[in-house]
Amino acid sequence: MKTQLIIIVMLLLGAYQQVKAQTGIRAGWNYSKIHDISNGGNSGFHAGIYKKIxxxxxxxxxxxxQYSxxxxEVDNMGTSGKERLHYIDVPVLVRLGFIPLINVFAGPQASFLVARKYDGATNVSSINELSQFDMGGVVGVGVNLPLGFNVQGSYDFGFSxxxxxxxxSKNRLIKVSIGKNF
Known part of the structure; x- marks a missing residue:
């Protein structure tokens, strides 16, 4: 029994040494729509930090x-306007590399609405009328570049x-990002 326990601990320590983690920053451009009510899309940006394990x-x-x-562009009760929603996104992605250069990823994302600005016939900034939590998913492809840089494109889709x-109505957006590992 003691020998088996020692073997298990050694295997776990060996597996732990195989785990590598890198912290990084990422920022980029968004193009978003609100599914089923958009007349047009909105350009925006996102920025945040990640831990790649x-x-x-x-x-x-x-x-x-990340902030996103x-x-x-929406038609709000007969008047058109521009709706800007500000979120804190918390994705947890699983990455699968085909070769060290290219990877695909997917995973769930929790998003928290922190601010809102509607510019139209009336200006609205209250977030109370909207759902303040959005559960969604992310899929995409990334490319690892020299010197710890990376680029990726992704599609985010809200379930809520x-x-x-x-x-x-649900959030939908396309993101293009550049990141740097440290």
Missing amino acids: SLLGLIGVEPSI QKGA DLNYNDFE
Whole structure:
């Protein structure tokens, strides 16, 4: 029994030494729409930090936290305007590398609405009318560059209803990012 316990501890320590973690920053451009109510999209940006944890070589987990601008051009009760929603996103991505250069990723994302600005016939800044929590998903592809830089493109899609003027509506956005590992 003692020998088996020692073997298990040694295997776990060996597996732990295989785990590599890198911290990084990422920022980029967003193009967002609100599904089912958008007349057009909104350009914005996102920025945040991440922790890339490599497991078993080309498989990794990447939790992060970032600020992201979302929203759309909307027709609000007969008047059009520009809706800007400000979120704190917390994605947890699983990355699969095909070769050390290219990877694909997917995972869940929790988003918290922290501010809102509607510019139209009336200006609205209250977040109380909208759902303040959005659960969604992220899928994308990334490329690792020299000197610890990386670029990626992703598609974020909300599962939760925003409850926008009693219409079923969900966030959708395309993101292009550049990151740097430290």
